[in-house]
Amino acid sequence: MEYVALVGVVALVVAAIVGLTVPDDEAVGLKNAVCRIVHADKGAYGCASGEDGDGGDGEDGGGDSGEDPVVPPDDPFQPAKCLLSQDQTKDTVVIQILFIKISGSEQLKVQQWSDGTVTVERVTDSSVGVTASVSAGIPGLKDWGGSASLSGTYTKGNGSGGQWLFGSHKSDNPQADLEANLADAKAFAEALKQQDFCRAMIGSPVSPISQVGCSNNAVSQMERTNPERMPDVDITKTTTEASGGVSFGKSFKKGSGEGGKDGEPKDLGSISTDLISGSMTQDVVVLRTNTGPDAGKVTFVYTFSVSGKAGEVGQVSGTRMQQVAVTYDAAMYDEEVKNGQPHRPQKMVITTSQEAGEGPGINVGAGANAGPVTIDVGGGGGEVESRIHTESAELVLDNDADSTLVEDWLRGRGDFPAGDALPSPSDAAEAPGADAGPIERLLHDKGKLSRLDYKANTDWWNASLGIGFGISAGQVTMGFKLFGIDITHEHKEQTITGDPTYATAPQSGGTRPWVEWKNCTQTTPITA
Numbered sequence: 363m364e365y366v367a368l369v370g371v372v373a374l375v376v377a378a379i380v381g382l383t384v385p386d387d388e389a390v391g392l393k394n395a396v397c398r399i400v401h402a403d404k405g406a407y408g409c410a411s412g413e414d415g416d417g418g419d420g421e422d423g424g425g426d427s428g429e430d431p432v433v434p435p436d437d438p439f440q441p442a443k444c445l446l447s448q449d450q451t452k453d454t455v456v457i458q459i460l461f462i463k464i465s466g467s468e469q470l471k472v473q474q475w476s477d478g479t480v481t482v483e484r485v486t487d488s489s490v491g492v493t494a495s496v497s498a499g500i501p502g503l504k505d506w507g508g509s510a511s512l513s514g515t516y517t518k519g520n521g522s523g524g525q526w527l528f529g530s531h532k533s534d535n536p537q538a539d540l541e542a543n544l545a546d547a548k549a550f551a552e553a554l555k556q557q558d559f560c561r562a563m564i565g566s567p568v569s570p571i572s573q574v575g576c577s578n579n580a581v582s583q584m585e586r587t588n589p590e591r592m593p594d595v596d597i598t599k600t601t602t603e604a605s606g607g608v609s610f611g612k613s614f615k616k617g618s619g620e621g622g623k624d625g626e627p628k629d630l631g632s633i634s635t636d637l638i639s640g641s642m643t644q645d646v647v648v649l650r651t652n653t654g655p656d657a658g659k660v661t662f663v664y665t666f667s668v669s670g671k672a673g674e675v676g677q678v679s680g681t682r683m684q685q686v687a688v689t690y691d692a693a694m695y696d697e698e699v700k701n702g703q704p705h706r707p708q709k710m711v712i713t714t715s716q717e718a719g720e721g722p723g724i725n726v727g728a729g730a731n732a733g734p735v736t737i738d739v740g741g742g743g744g745e746v747e748s749r750i751h752t753e754s755a756e757l758v759l760d761n762d763a764d765s766t767l768v769e770d771w772l773r774g775r776g777d778f779p780a781g782d783a784l785p786s787p788s789d790a791a792e793a794p795g796a797d798a799g800p801i802e803r804l805l806h807d808k809g810k811l812s813r814l815d816y817k818a819n820t821d822w823w824n825a826s827l828g829i830g831f832g833i834s835a836g837q838v839t840m841g842f843k844l845f846g847i848d849i850t851h852e853h854k855e856q857t858i859t860g861d862p863t864y865a866t867a868p869q870s871g872g873t874r875p876w877v878e879w880k881n882c883t884q885t886t887p888i889t890a
Contacts, residue, residue, distance in 0.1 A: 431875040433866050441810045443477040444882035448856045458846040463493045476885045478539030479529040480547040489519020521599035536885045596650045605641035640670035660692040678720045684784055685713040706765045712755045719748025736830045743823035750816040753787035755809040771801050787811045791865040793872030815860035822852040857887050
C-alpha cells in the first residue's frame with residue numbers, strides 16, 4: 363500500500379513541478395505527503411514544510427517604500443561574497459538486479475566566488491534501494507498497441523569527497539585574483555582526473571614503474587597549484603530518493619498465420635519514449651573542515667528537493683529546493699554527542715531555489731520479446747537552457763539565547779518547531795506580523811538576506827540496457843528487470859545574471875529594503 367501511495371504522490375509531484383504553478387498550500391501538502399510515505403516509521407516528525415518564497419519574478423518585494431534606503435558604507439547586513447559561476451560534471455551508473463537497484467556517481471564542481479577565490483569539490487556517491495513498475499494498455503489505442511507505465515524507486519546511500527580552496531593570489535584587484543586562482547583550480551582538477559586514470563592502471567598490463575610515475579606526476583601537479591590544502595574539507599553524504607515516470611510506446615505483433623502460437627499473434631517487440639519523470643530527494647551532507655579559516659568546524663546540510671521533466675522531443679524541466687545548513691564547533695559537538703548534552707550551533711543558513719528550463723532532447727527505447735521476457739535498449743540526450751532563482755538567509759549565532767533558539771527549532775522542541783513552514787528569505791525581509799514566531803523574528807532582525815539569479819546550460823546523454831520480466835492481468839502489467847544497467851552523463855554551466863541584491867537594515871515600518879549587493883557585483887565570472 364505504501365508503494366502504491368508513493369507512485370501516486372510522485373505522479374502529482376511531476377505534474378506540479380513541471381508546471382511550476384502549484385499553489386503554496388498544495389505544494390506544502392505534496393511535500394508532507396511524500397515525506398510521510400518515505401518516513402512512515404517516523405510519523406510527521408522531521409517532515410518540514412514550506413515554500414521558497416515568491417521572489418522569482420525579479421521584483422524588489424518587501425521594503426520598497428518609494429524612497430532610497432539609507433545604506434552605511436560597511437553595512438553589517440551585506441554578505442561578504444557570492445557565487446558567480448559553477449561548472450559541474452556528473453557521471454552516474456545504475457545497476458539493477460530483480461527489484462534491487464545499486465547506483466554510483468561521481469560529481470566534480472569548479473566554483474568562482476566574487477572575492478576572487480575558487481573552490482573545487484569532488485563527491486562520490488553510492489546507494490542501494492528497491493524499484494518496481496506498473497503499466498497498462500491505453501483503451502483507445504488497443505489495436506495500435508499503445509501503453510503507459512509508471513515506476514517507483516526508493517534508495518538510500520552515502521558518499522564521500524573533498525573540497526579545495528584556491529585563494530593564494532590576493533591583491534587589491536579581485537578580478538585579477540579570480541583569473542589566477544581559476545587557472546590553479548583548473549590545473550588541480552586536471553590532476554585529479556589524471557590521478558583517477560593512474561589508479562585505473564592497477565591490475566592492468568601497464569608496468570608498475572609506469573603506474574608510479576603517472577601517480578607521482580599527478581601529485582606533483584597538485585602540489586604546484588595549492589600545496590597546503592590537500593584537501594581542506596571532508597564530506598560524507600546520505601541520500602533518500604523517490605522517483606517515478608510515465609512513458610508511452612507501441613508494440614509490434616506478427617499475425618497467427620505467420621508464426622503465431624495457438625492462433626494468437628506473436629509479440630515481436632516495442633518502441634517507447636519517456637514523456638514525464640520526477641523525483642523527490644532528501645540529502646544530509648556532513649562537512650568537516652580541516653584547514654583554513656573554518657578549521658575545526660562541522661556543518662550539517664539538510665536538503666529537500668523535488669524535480670520533474672516532461673516532453674517527447676522538446677524537454678521542459680523544473681526543480682524546487684529547500685536547504686538548511688547548521689555549523690558547530692567540531693570538538694564541542696563530538697563531546698556533546700558523547701555526553702548526551704544539547705548542542706550549540708554557531709551559524710545557520712537557509713537557502714531556497716527554483717529552476718525552470720527547456721530545450722531540445724529525447725529519451726527513447728526499443729525492446730524485443732521472448733514470451734514474458736523482454737530485452738530493452740534505450741538512450742537519449744539533449745540540452746536544456748534554464749533560469750535559476752536563489753535566496754539565502756545567513757544567521758551568525760553569537761550568543762547562547764540565539765543558539766538555543768535555533769537548536770530547539772531544528773530538533774522540533776518548543777512552540778515553533780522546524781516541522782512548521784520553513785521561513786523564506788523574502789518573507790524575512792517583510793515586517794513581522796503579530797503571529798510571527800521567534801525564528802522569523804530572528805531572521806528579520808539579524809539575518810543576512812540575499813537574492814540571486816542565474817542562467818544555466820545543461821548537456822546530458824543517457825544509455826541503458828535491460829532484461830525484464832512481466833506478468834499481465836487484463837490490461838495491467840506488473841514488471842521488473844532481471845538485470846539492467848543505465849549510464850548518464852551531465853555537464854552543467856551556471857553563471858550569475860541580473861542584479862544581485864541583499865536586504866539592508868530594517869527601516870521605518872519594519873521592512874528591509876532590497877539594495878545592490880556591491881560585494882557581489884565587484885567581480886564578473888570568467889567564462890570559456
